[in-house]
Amino acid sequence: MGVKLGEAALSDENQHVVLRGRPDPAVRADLFEPVDAEMPRVADGQFLIRVIWLSLEPAMRGWIADAPNYSEPVPIGAPMTGFTVGEVVESRHPGYPVGTIVQGRQGWRRFAVSDGSDIDRVVDPALAPISTALHVLGVNGATAYVGLVDVCAVKAGETVVVTTAAGSVGCMVGQIAKALGARAVGVTGGPDKVKACLEEFGFDAAIDYKAAEDIGPALDRAVPDGVDCFFDSVGAAQFDAVLERINVGARIAICGTIGMPSFPLPIGPRPNRQLLVKRARMEGFLILDHYDRYGAIVEKLTGWYRAGQIRYREDVAVGLDNAADALIRLLSGQNAGKALVRVGADP
Amino acid sequence: MGVKLGEAALSDENQHVVLRGRPDPAVRADLFEPVDAEMPRVADGQFLIRVIWLSLEPAMRGWIADAPNYSEPVPIGAPMTGFTVGEVVESRHPGYPVGTIVQGRQGWRRFAVSDGSDIDRVVDPALAPISTALHVLGVNGATAYVGLVDVCAVKAGETVVVTTAAGSVGCMVGQIAKALGARAVGVTGGPDKVKACLEEFGFDAAIDYKAAEDIGPALDRAVPDGVDCFFDSVGAAQFDAVLERINVGARIAICGTIGMPSFPLPIGPRPNRQLLVKRARMEGFLILDHYDRYGAIVEKLTGWYRAGQIRYREDVAVGLDNAADALIRLLSGQNAGKALVRVGADP
Numbered sequence: 128m129g130v131k132l133g134e135a136a137l138s139d140e141n142q143h144v145v146l147r148g149r150p151d152p153a154v155r156a157d158l159f160e161p162v163d164a165e166m167p168r169v170a171d172g173q174f175l176i177r178v179i180w181l182s183l184e185p186a187m188r189g190w191i192a193d194a195p196n197y198s199e200p201v202p203i204g205a206p207m208t209g210f211t212v213g214e215v216v217e218s219r220h221p222g223y224p225v226g227t228i229v230q231g232r233q234g235w236r237r238f239a240v241s242d243g244s245d246i247d248r249v250v251d252p253a254l255a256p257i258s259t260a261l262h263v264l265g266v267n268g269a270t271a272y273v274g275l276v277d278v279c280a281v282k283a284g285e286t287v288v289v290t291t292a293a294g295s296v297g298c299m300v301g302q303i304a305k306a307l308g309a310r311a312v313g314v315t316g317g318p319d320k321v322k323a324c325l326e327e328f329g330f331d332a333a334i335d336y337k338a339a340e341d342i343g344p345a346l347d348r349a350v351p352d353g354v355d356c357f358f359d360s361v362g363a364a365q366f367d368a369v370l371e372r373i374n375v376g377a378r379i380a381i382c383g384t385i386g387m388p389s390f391p392l393p394i395g396p397r398p399n400r401q402l403l404v405k406r407a408r409m410e411g412f413l414i415l416d417h418y419d420r421y422g423a424i425v426e427k428l429t430g431w432y433r434a435g436q437i438r439y440r441e442d443v444a445v446g447l448d449n450a451a452d453a454l455i456r457l458l459s460g461q462n463a464g465k466a467l468v469r470v471g472a473d474p
Numbered sequence: 475m476g477v478k479l480g481e482a483a484l485s486d487e488n489q490h491v492v493l494r495g496r497p498d499p500a501v502r503a504d505l506f507e508p509v510d511a512e513m514p515r516v517a518d519g520q521f522l523i524r525v526i527w528l529s530l531e532p533a534m535r536g537w538i539a540d541a542p543n544y545s546e547p548v549p550i551g552a553p554m555t556g557f558t559v560g561e562v563v564e565s566r567h568p569g570y571p572v573g574t575i576v577q578g579r580q581g582w583r584r585f586a587v588s589d590g591s592d593i594d595r596v597v598d599p600a601l602a603p604i605s606t607a608l609h610v611l612g613v614n615g616a617t618a619y620v621g622l623v624d625v626c627a628v629k630a631g632e633t634v635v636v637t638t639a640a641g642s643v644g645c646m647v648g649q650i651a652k653a654l655g656a657r658a659v660g661v662t663g664g665p666d667k668v669k670a671c672l673e674e675f676g677f678d679a680a681i682d683y684k685a686a687e688d689i690g691p692a693l694d695r696a697v698p699d700g701v702d703c704f705f706d707s708v709g710a711a712q713f714d715a716v717l718e719r720i721n722v723g724a725r726i727a728i729c730g731t732i733g734m735p736s737f738p739l740p741i742g743p744r745p746n747r748q749l750l751v752k753r754a755r756m757e758g759f760l761i762l763d764h765y766d767r768y769g770a771i772v773e774k775l776t777g778w779y780r781a782g783q784i785r786y787r788e789d790v791a792v793g794l795d796n797a798a799d800a801l802i803r804l805l806s807g808q809n810a811g812k813a814l815v816r817v818g819a820d821p
Contacts, residue, residue: 362746384747397742399709400731403758410757411750 141166143206144235144447149193152389154458158191159207159235159451167240174218176229176239179473181447182210182261183454183466185294185360185385192389198415207235207450210266212250212257214474228252228474230260235450237470247421252474255432262295262465263439268428269421270414271299274358274380276307278412283308285355288346290365293320295465296382298328298439299428300358305329306436309356312349314342314365316460323463327438342368353377361386367396379409385458440464488513490553491582491794496540499736501805505538506554506582506798514587521565523576523586526820528794529557529608530801530813532641532707532732539736545762554582554797557613559597559604561821575599575821577607582797584817594768599821602779609642609812610786615775616768617761618646621705621727623654625759630655632702635693637712640667642812643729645675645786646775647705652676653783656703659696661689661712663807670810674785689715700724708733714743724754732805787811 141164148158169175184190190208191201201208211233215223222243223229231246233239250260262268274296275281281304289300292313301311301324313324313333324333332349336342346368353374359366360383373379387393402409417424431437442464444453450468457466488511495505516522531537537555538548548555558580562570569590570576578593580586597607609615621643622628628651636647639660648671651658660671660680671680679696683689693715700721706713707730720726734740749756764771778784789811791800797815804813 359746362744366746381746381750384744384750387744387747392743392747394741395744396739397709397713397731397734398745398756399706399713399728399758400734400739401758402756403728403731403760406758406760406763408755408757409745409749410755411746411748411753413750413753416753 141236141238142447143237144450146191146201146203146205146207148203149200150188150191150389152192154188154191154455156451156455159454161448164236164238166238169217169219169240171219173240173242174215174220174223176211176213176231176233176241177216178211178213178233178237178239178470180212180258180261181235181450181468181470182266183450183457183468184209185291185383185457187454188385188389188458194389208232209234210247210261211236211239211470212260213239213471223249226474228257228260230265235447237447247418248425254429257473258441258467259432259439261467262441263299263437264425264428264432266414267295267465268299268303268437269417269424270296270382271303271358272424272428273414273417274382274412275300275303275356277417278380278410279356279358279378281307281309281356284310286310286312286350286352287356287358288312288314288350288354288369289358290314290361290369291383291385292330292333293323293328293440293463294360295439296360297358298324299437301328301330302431302437304356306431312346312354314346314361314369319463323440327440329438336365343371346372356380358382360384363387363393363395370396370398370401373401373405373407375405375407377405377407379407381409381411442466444468446470488583488585489794490584491797493538493548493550493552493554495550496547497535497538497736499539501535501538501802503798503802506801508795511583511585513585516564516566516587518566520587520589521562521567521570523558523560523578523580523588524563525558525560525580525584525586525817527559527605527608528582528797528815528817529613530797530804530815531557532638532730532804534801535732535736535805541736555579556581557594557608558583558586558817559607560586560818570596573821575604575607577612582794584794594765595772601776604820605788605814606779606786608814609788610646610784611772611775611779613761614642614812615646615650615784616764616771617643617729618650618705619771619775620761620764621729621759622647622650622703624764625727625757626703626705626725628654628656628703631657633657633659633697633699634703634705635659635661635697635701635716636705637661637708637716638730638732639677639680640670640675640787641707642786643707644705645671646784648675648677649778649784651703653778659693659701661693661708661716666810670787674787676785683712690718693719703727705729707731710734710740710742717743717745717748720748720752720754722752722754724752726754726756728756728758789813791815793817 287304304311362384363386648658709731710733789809
């Protein structure tokens, strides 16, 4: 990547970023505090990971909220959780020799010890840049795959609409849809993201939700034959507009609700009658439930990548000290590409 | 049934009830007008049906509304549509000899000619009273079956909640759930219907939604382990209360939206986040899409009926002249059992 790292980022000292409070409801940078940490000792059956890349996710707002969710909230005072790519720099585990590149869940830490239980996969640096293991060839790509292939069961010739289309999941929904012979329409915010959807990610059409109060007319032009598959990560007015245009037998994959406040529970048009009239299905899914198939899905994604069918953008912050600010930019949609933090130098 | 029919109902003259207007949004009796009609002539390949039973459905409000729906609205001036059971009284069709009992879609008519294309099935009067072909062994039973077995994929030991539980579909959802080894909880309106659910239909618990502003506490007592399958025909506050209590992996079958006004589109809590957090599915279905399996489903239902596992109640109006009033009673929840109109005498 040619990124120049500052002194701190190159330091061999350990550092964690710990959670100090809960969103109320905004996520502020001072909820996160970088702290010095002991270098962990490696016991038998363990290995030490030097984290190189940290992935930031819109879902992190939910991970730190003290509200019902699909996992326990990150405890106050604990290091923030997150997906990482790192290098094994010390090992007493035969399966992870020194030099192995691993994608795991080491969180916002510079160094972490592991027994393998929080490792998602070993990364082959010969196949693609290792950071892709955190997005197009990682959890974002797999999320797009599960939502579009498993939940929506997309078929060639169908029309797919995806919100947050220029995002790290959304751009993969579009590219997988195209790879499978479907028509891909993206909804995204601002002319730069529309351009990225059309020129980089190969969408057939892209709609700027910031350009009009109501995206309905633009949608009508983009999906004249209606919507067969809808991959949604927003859940607000954009959702309503697409729902109005679904076809009989449509499938809606609920991947996120970034457009819905955490509290109070937002109200909107009830979808029941439209789901009934269209005999349509709306289903929430979590990639965590599909980890048993993660390897097979990544293999499929890697095949498309190597065939030149997958492009991506990264938005890189340098150093754990800057992770909180980068997360807030992500949550407000100011990132341009997959939000990553470079925690350490390449191997 | 021992029902005594008045002069008019026994008459051999033909009569239709035609639609004269649209709901605005209430359905009023004067939208329907009984008119004399010619006795139809029977051509080659046709047969004449003397209608005996007419079924009334909550969905009829949608059939006559001039709003987007799953079928074209009944035209103004045309006979009202509906499911019927009748006897073939004249035939030039080898498949339907005189004396055959048929369940079809003859509508609000005393006599109708058919070529077989609007016949759903031939009814064997030896297996059960022929009126059951319009409810527990007919479209209501099949609707319950498709929603609970196909859409929800209910499993033994799971908890099923159904709204409009004392209704002709709801009571079958409960009884099929019990036949398949699941726990059945009904939501219904008023102590008489609660009693019917518990004592006649064998529900494990029944909740009176009219007894409290919020059915939440009663639901908490009735489903201490949460809800795995939810069969809903209401779509308003009752829906919201059950949705709050679904388990991970829950399936929600949307069968109707009788609690939602036609216009304007009602608003309510957005279900997206709950569906996501619970990895749950919400799916609309129409029995019309499953007619290719109708015979097999009815056979399954008939087996349960003959094994004594299916009970039912009928709420009978006598004569087509009284059909409109009976429909309005049904739409306001005042019926006690499957709403039927006896159009003619038994064979």
